Structure formats: C-alpha cells, structure tokens
Amino acid sequence: xxxxxxxxxxxxxxxxxxxxxxxxxxxxxxxxxxxxxxxxxxxxxxxxxxxxxxxxxxxxxxxxxxxxxxxxxxxxxxxxxxxxxxxxxxxxxxxxxxxxx
Amino acid sequence: xxxxxxxxxxxxxxxxxxxxxxxxxxxxxxxxxxxxxxxxxxxxxxxxxxxxxxxxxxxxxxxxxxxxxxxxxxxxxxxxxxxxxxxxxxxxxxxxxxxxxxxxxxxxxxxxxxxxxxxxxxxxxxxxxxxxxxxxxxxxxxxxxxxxxxxxxxxxxxxxxxxxxxxxxxxxxxxxxxxxxxxxxxxxxxxxxxxxxxxxxxxxxxxxxxxxxxxxxxxxxxxxxxxxxxxxxxxxxxxxxxxxxxxxxxxxxxxxxxxxxxxxxxxxxxxxxxxxxxxxxxxxxxxxxxxxxxxxxxxxxxxxxxxxxxxxxxxxxxxxxxxxxxxxxxxxxxxxxxxxxxxxxxxxxxxxxxxxxxxxxxxxxxxxxxxxxxxxxxxxxxxxxxxxxxxxxxxxxxxxxxxxxxxxxxxxxxxxxxxxxxxxxxxxxxxxxxxxxxxxxxxxxxxxxxxxxxxxxxxxxxxxxxxxxxxxxxxxxxxxxxxxxxxxxxxxxxxxxxxxxxxxxxxxxxxxxxxxxxxxxxxxxxxxxxxxxxxxxxxxxxxxxxxxxxxxxxxxxxxxxxxxxxxxxxxxxxxxxxxxxxxxxxxxxxxxxxxxxxxxxxxxxxxxxxxxxxxxxxxxxxxxxxxxxxxxxxxxxxxxxxxxxxxxxxxxxxxxxxxxx
Numbered sequence: 001x002x003x004x005x006x007x008x009x010x011x012x013x014x015x016x017x018x019x020x021x022x023x024x025x026x027x028x029x030x031x032x033x034x035x036x037x038x039x040x041x042x043x044x045x046x047x048x049x050x051x052x053x054x055x056x057x058x059x060x061x062x063x064x065x066x067x068x069x070x071x072x073x074x075x076x077x078x079x080x081x082x083x084x085x086x087x088x089x090x091x092x093x094x095x096x097x098x099x100x101x
Numbered sequence: 102x103x104x105x106x107x108x109x110x111x112x113x114x115x116x117x118x119x120x121x122x123x124x125x126x127x128x129x130x131x132x133x134x135x136x137x138x139x140x141x142x143x144x145x146x147x148x149x150x151x152x153x154x155x156x157x158x159x160x161x162x163x164x165x166x167x168x169x170x171x172x173x174x175x176x177x178x179x180x181x182x183x184x185x186x187x188x189x190x191x192x193x194x195x196x197x198x199x200x201x202x203x204x205x206x207x208x209x210x211x212x213x214x215x216x217x218x219x220x221x222x223x224x225x226x227x228x229x230x231x232x233x234x235x236x237x238x239x240x241x242x243x244x245x246x247x248x249x250x251x252x253x254x255x256x257x258x259x260x261x262x263x264x265x266x267x268x269x270x271x272x273x274x275x276x277x278x279x280x281x282x283x284x285x286x287x288x289x290x291x292x293x294x295x296x297x298x299x300x301x302x303x304x305x306x307x308x309x310x311x312x313x314x315x316x317x318x319x320x321x322x323x324x325x326x327x328x329x330x331x332x333x334x335x336x337x338x339x340x341x342x343x344x345x346x347x348x349x350x351x352x353x354x355x356x357x358x359x360x361x362x363x364x365x366x367x368x369x370x371x372x373x374x375x376x377x378x379x380x381x382x383x384x385x386x387x388x389x390x391x392x393x394x395x396x397x398x399x400x401x402x403x404x405x406x407x408x409x410x411x412x413x414x415x416x417x418x419x420x421x422x423x424x425x426x427x428x429x430x431x432x433x434x435x436x437x438x439x440x441x442x443x444x445x446x447x448x449x450x451x452x453x454x455x456x457x458x459x460x461x462x463x464x465x466x467x468x469x470x471x472x473x474x475x476x477x478x479x480x481x482x483x484x485x486x487x488x489x490x491x492x493x494x495x496x497x498x499x500x501x502x503x504x505x506x507x508x509x510x511x512x513x514x515x516x517x518x519x520x521x522x523x524x525x526x527x528x529x530x531x532x533x534x535x536x537x538x539x540x541x542x543x544x545x546x547x548x549x550x551x552x553x554x555x556x557x558x559x560x561x562x563x564x565x566x567x568x569x570x571x572x573x574x575x576x577x578x579x580x581x582x583x584x585x586x587x588x589x590x591x592x593x594x595x596x597x598x599x600x601x602x603x604x605x606x607x608x609x610x611x612x613x614x615x616x617x618x619x620x621x622x623x624x625x626x627x628x629x630x631x632x633x634x635x636x637x638x639x640x641x642x643x644x645x646x647x648x649x650x651x652x653x654x655x656x657x658x659x660x661x662x663x664x665x666x667x668x669x670x671x672x673x674x675x676x677x678x679x680x681x682x683x684x685x686x687x688x689x690x691x692x693x694x695x696x697x698x699x700x701x702x703x704x705x706x707x708x709x710x711x712x713x714x715x716x717x718x719x720x721x722x723x724x725x726x727x728x729x730x731x732x733x734x735x736x737x738x739x740x741x742x743x744x745x746x747x748x749x750x751x752x753x754x755x756x757x758x759x760x761x762x
Contacts, residue, residue, distance in 0.1 A: 020749070023742070023745060024742055024745055024746050024749065025742075032742075093740065093741055093742050094740050094742070096739070096740070096741065097738055097739030097740050098739060099737075099739045100737050100738050100739030100740075101734050101737050
C-alpha cells in the first residue's frame with residue numbers, strides 16, 4: 001500500500017475527530033484549548049497533503065498562516081481563561097454558566 | 102286710473118295711523134291723535150270712493166293687482182300657488198271696502214266723544230286704526246292666504262280692544278275667550294285652505310273661479326274644504342257652537358262693539374262665503390249645513406235676546422241672530438241678499454250700539470235695562486235714532502231692514518217652507534225683543550236713580566250724535582239700494598253685484614210673504630208695548646213660573662257651562678290628573694327600565710373586560726408565552742460545551758441532508 005494523499009487526509013480526519021471529541025467532552029478548559037489546537041493541526045496536515053498532491057506551494061503557505069493564527073488564538077484563549085479564573089476560581093467548563101437565564 | 106293704481110293706499114292709510122300712534126302716540130296731544138286717527142279713515146274712505154268710481158269704467162268690473170310675491174311655490178318654481186300680496190277690487194269687495202271705511206269713519210268720529218274722558222286714548226285709536234288696516238286687508242285680498250292674514254289680524258285687534266280696560270278681570274277673560282274661540286275656528290279655516298290648495302294648486306280667487314268653471318271639482322274634497330272653512334266662519338262670525346265669545350265681548354268699549362262686533366269683523370264670515378260662493382255652491386251638503394246652522398242659531402239667539410237684562414248683551418245676541426239670518430241666505434244660494442243684509446245690518450246695528458253707548462254715557466255707565474226707562478225726553482236725538490233703527494231691524498217697511506230681510510225670507514221660502522217658517526218666527530222674535538229694548542230704555546217709568554236736577558242725563562256731544570244721525574238716516578233710506586222689482590224698484594245692489602254674485606229671482610207670491618212678515622213684526626211690536634209698558638209684572642211672573650228654563654235661556658243655553666265642564670275642567674284638571682298618573686306609571690317606569698338596562702349592559706361590559714379581554718387575551722397570552730418559553734429556557738444552560746454540541750448536531754444534520762440528496 002502506497003502512502004498517498006488519502007492516508008494523510010485520513011490522519012488529518014482522525015486527528016480532527018479526536019480534537020472534536022475533546023472539545024465536546026473534556027471538562028478542563030485548558031484541555032479544550034489543546035483540543036482546538038489539535039483540530040487546527042489536523043487542518044494543517046490536510047493542507048500540506050493537498051499541496052503535495054497538486055505540486056503547488058499554496059497549501060504550505062496557508063499552513064504557515066494557520067500556525068500563526070493558532071498561536072494568536074492560544075494567547076487570546078489563555079488570556080480569557082485567566083480572566084475567567086480570576087472571577088470564578090475554576091477551570092471546569094461546566095461551572096462557567098453565568099450566561100444562563 | 103290714479104285711485105285704482107294706488108289702491109294699496111286704502112289699507113295703508115289706517116296702517117300708517119296705527120304705526121305712528123304706536124311709535125309716537127304718547128307724545129301727541131289729544132287733538133293730534135284725533136286728527137291723525139280720524140283723518141286716516143277719512144282718507145281711506147275718500148280714496149276708496151275714487152277707486153270704486155274708476156272701477157265702474159273697467160270692463161268686467163274687476164281690478165286685480167299683485168303688489169309683490171310673498172310665498173314662492175312649494176312644489177315647482179314655474180307653478181305659482183298664488184300666495185302673493187295682491188289686491189282684488191270687484192263689486193263684492195267694493196261694497197265691503199266702502200262699508201268698512203265709511204262706517205269705520207263714523208265710529209271713529211263717535212269714539213272721539215265717547216272716549217274723551219277715558220285713559221288710554223291714543224292706544225284705543227291706534228288699535229282701532231290697526232283693525233281697519235287688517236279688515237281692509239281681508240276685504241281687498243286677492244287670495245285666501247292674504248285674507249287669512251287679515252282674518253287673524255282682526256281677531257288680534259278684537260282681543261286688544263275687548264281687553265282695552267285690561268285692569269278689569271272680566272275684560273281680560275273675555276278678550277282671551279274671544280281669541281281662543283276664534284283660534285279654534287281658525288284651525289279649521291287653515292285646514293280648509295290647505296285642502297283647497299291641494300285640490301286647485303292655487304289659493305288665488307280668480308284662478309279658483311276659472312278652474313271651477315272649466316271643469317267640475319271633486320265634490321267630496323270640496324265639501325270637506327268648505328265645511329272646514331265654515332268652521333272657521335262659525336268662530337269668526339259667532340255662530341253655533343262657537344258664538345259664546347260675542348256676548349262676553351261686550352266688555353269692550355261700545356264703539357268697539359259697534360264697529361267690530363256688529364258691522365265689520367263678524368261680517369267677515371259672510372264676505373268669505375260670498376267670495377268663495379262657487380266653491381260652496383259646488384258642495385250642496387255644506388250649503389245645507391250653512392243654512393241649518395244659520396237658521397238654528399238665529400232662532401235660538403233671538404229667543405235668548407228676549408230674556409237678557411244688559412242692554413249690550415241684548416244687542417250682542419241680536420247680532421248673532423242677524424248673522425244667522427245672513428248665513429241662512431247664503432246657505433240657500435241668495436248670496437247677494439245675504440250681502441245686502443250685511444250692509445243694512447251694519448247701518449242699523451251700528452246705530453243701536455252707538456245709541457246704547459249714548460245711553461250708557463248719559464247714565465254714567467249704567468247698562469242694566471231694569472234701571473233705565475223714560476229717557477226719551479232727556480235724550481231726544483238718541484231716542485229718535487234708536488227708534489228708527491228698531492223699526493229697521495224689526496223689518497218695518499220702507500226702512501232698510503225690511504228690504505234686505507224680505508229678500509232673505511223670499512229666498513228661504515223658495516228653498517224650503519220650513520226654513521222660511523224658522524226665519525219668519527225669528528223675525529217676529531227680533532221685533533219683539535228690539536221693541537222691548539227700545540221701550541224699556543226710553544219709555545215707561547224712569548227706573549234709574551234720580552239725581553240732582555243739574556245732573557240730569559243729557560244728550561251726547563256733537564261728535565257722538567252726528568254719526569248717529571247719519572247712520573240712522575242710512576237705516577231709513579238704505580233700502581233704496583236694493584229695492585225689489587216686485588215693489589217697483591230696480592234692485593241696484595243686485596245689479597252692481599251681478600258680475601260676482603248671481604241674482605236670485607224673487608219668489609212667486611213674494612208680496613204675500615212680505616205682507617205676512619210685516620204683519621208679524623207689527624204684531625210683535627204691539628205685543629211688546631202691551632207686555633213691557635202696560636203690564637210690566639207679566640214678564641216677572643212668567644220668569645218665576647219657569648225658573649229653570651228662564652235661567653237656561655238667560656245663560657245662552659248654558660253652552661259656556663258645558664265648555665267649562667268639558668274642556669276646562671274635564672281636560673284641564675281631570676286631564677291633568679290623568680296625565681300625572683300616566684307620567685308616573687308609564688314615563689317614569691320607562692326611564693327606570695332604561696336605567697336598569699344601562700346598568701346591566703355596563704355590568705356585562707365589565708365582566709367581558711375582566712374575564713375575556715384581560716383574562717383570556719392579555720393574561721392568557723402571557724401565560725402561553727411562559728408555557729412555551731419555560732422548556733426552551735432549559736436549552737440556555739450557559740455551558741459552552743452544550744452549545745458546541747448543539748452546533749455539531751446542526752452541522753451533522755446539514756451534512757446528512759446534503760449527502761442523502
């Protein structure tokens with residue numbers, strides 16, 4: 001079996017799935033943030049795979065963008081989390097329900 | 102045609118007099134008032150003379166002039182109903198214009214002396230002039246509505262003049278009575294006019310005459326209309342059943358009684374009948390009613406006059422009786438004879454009233470016959486004039502009353518011997534009560550209080566005796582106007598009236614009728630002398646013999662009492678109580694009921710508002726919203742992961758949808 005684009009996309013899909021499950025299921029907000037990173041990385045794998053397939057460089061460039069974007073996002077996310085923690089002294093997602101009725 | 106073209110001046114002269122007196126009368130001197138208020142009728146009379154003279158030269162002897170339009174047509178603009186202010190001078194109205202202005206002038210002159218010592222001098226003459234204006238409007242009107250204006254106007258003036266001494270209670274009530282009874286009659290009159298307007302579409306006399314001669318009118322409607330007009334006439338001309346105001350009208354000053362209630366206003370009814378005689382002749386039933394009412398009233402009133410003690414009341418009932426005779430004449434178709442009697446009656450009745458006034462004046466206000474007597478040597482002129490008038494009214498030839506009354510008797514005989522019999526008996530009674538009056542007043546023993554020799558009753562001043570003499574002279578020779586052919590005359594009056602009122606032929610054997618009537622009159626005169634002079638205790642004994650009948654007759658058939666019981670008490674007080682009960686039982690209950698209904702409606706509205714509007718819609722909708730929202734609220738957990746899961750579900754649904762398409 002040759003390792004073609006399909007396999008790489010599959011890996012990306014798997015990673016995305018794991019990341020989705022992590023976002024939806026885990027209690028700790030840090031872990032949720034990590035899962036979001038995972039999803040982003042999965043997207044990166046997809047991009048690189050397709051870049052290889054078409055022989056163009058656009059996918060990889062876009063991948064770099066996404067990495068920069070992910071970094072920024074983590075910074076903002078962690079800042080939000082710290083702010084939340086200062087208010088409620090918890091990192092559990094199910095305890096942050098101030099916006100309910 | 103200077104006089105005819107300015108015919109409107111004839112009613113206008115007395116109108117100006119009345120207006121000036123009304124506005125400025127207080128500032129005039131007695132002399133000024135006299136000059137104005139006697140000058141105006143004089144001017145009117147002279148103008149009327151001139152106009153009648155010119156009328157003779159006109160072909161057809163009819164002059165009609167519309168002064169200005171008054172009421173426009175109610176239906177179409179093109180079709181006029183003839184209700185204008187217009188004048189009509191033809192032989193019929195000419196006779197009356199001259200009579201009204203002439204006799205009016207003489208009575209105005211008389212009033213100068215009679216009212217010399219009275220208060221309210223200028224008010225009296227103002228009202229009298231106003232009366233002349235309205236009477237002339239009535240006589241000269243060319244249509245029924247303008248005639249009605251004059252009709253109402255004379256009624257109003259009659260009210261003002263009867264109640265002239267308004268501080269006297271009896272005068273006030275008499276004036277009200279006259280006006281109210283006139284009004285009752287006028288209601289019928291107006292209905293009759295409206296009915297005629299319906300039938301002919303016009304109220305103009307000439308137009309109605311033309312319409313009648315061209316094609317016959319519906320008899321039923323004409324009968325109804327003429328009966329209604331006659332109802333008005335019974336009010337104005339004091340016939341049964343609306344005559345009760347005339348005896349009470351004697352409360353007014355004597356010149357008023359002479360002018361209004363003898364010579365002119367009461368004759369307005371006969372004028373109306375003559376004016377619309379074609380209508381009446383087209384309704385034989387009405388003619389029968391007119392004749393019957395006239396005959397009955399004349400007989401009854403003559404009997405009542407026989408037992409009256411007040412000199413003026415005798416004359417009042419005499420007037421009613423004579424008017425009845427005139428209506429009898431009209432009812433049998435002898436309109437010209439009726440009109441002739443109007444003229445002669447005006448002459449001698451005016452003399453009688455003015456002479457009575459002279460007597461009252463001489464006796465300082467005494468009016469009771471039982472307190473007169475033996476005045477012949479103190480009041481020779483009055484006695485002579487009254488004697489002439491008494492002969493005239495009794496129908497002794499060749500005086501005026503004989504000629505006119507005899508024409509009526511002749512016409513009555515031609516219509517029905519029964520009517521003639523009633524009229525003949527009435528004539529006898531007339532002679533009887535008139536001679537009674539004359540003898541009791543001027544002859545026999547003096548029953549008045551004797552006074553100081555220097556204050557004996559004396560003859561009236563010249564202003565009073567001159568008119569008396571003139572009118573007595575007219576009563577003497579007035580018959581010449583209509584001297585019958587059977588006695589060698591030409592009956593000039595009937596000839597003059599011929600274009601308007603047809604001649605009635607004389608009865609065969611009229612000489613015999615005349616003789617019989619004259620004999621009865623003379624016998625009655627003799628009887629009066631025997632009973633009242635020779636054996637004065639006889640009337641008293643007869644009155645004591647039948648006190649109930651005597652009282653009934655004296656009270657004019659107690660018609661007054663009947664009217665009081667039915668209308669004043671029955672409808673007034675009894676009716677008042679009934680109305681009060683109706684008000685309580687029906688009206689008040691209806692009001693309460695409507696209140697209860699309103700309350701009930703309000704309560705229903707309140708319940709609706711609380712339970713349906715507020716409860717169902719407002720609160721209900723709110724609760725519904727909450728009901729729906731509560732479960733949905735559970736979705737808003739505030740938990741991030743729940744929202745994320747929902748988003749994934751949504752995404753999954755979309756993907757599934759697209760994949761399975």
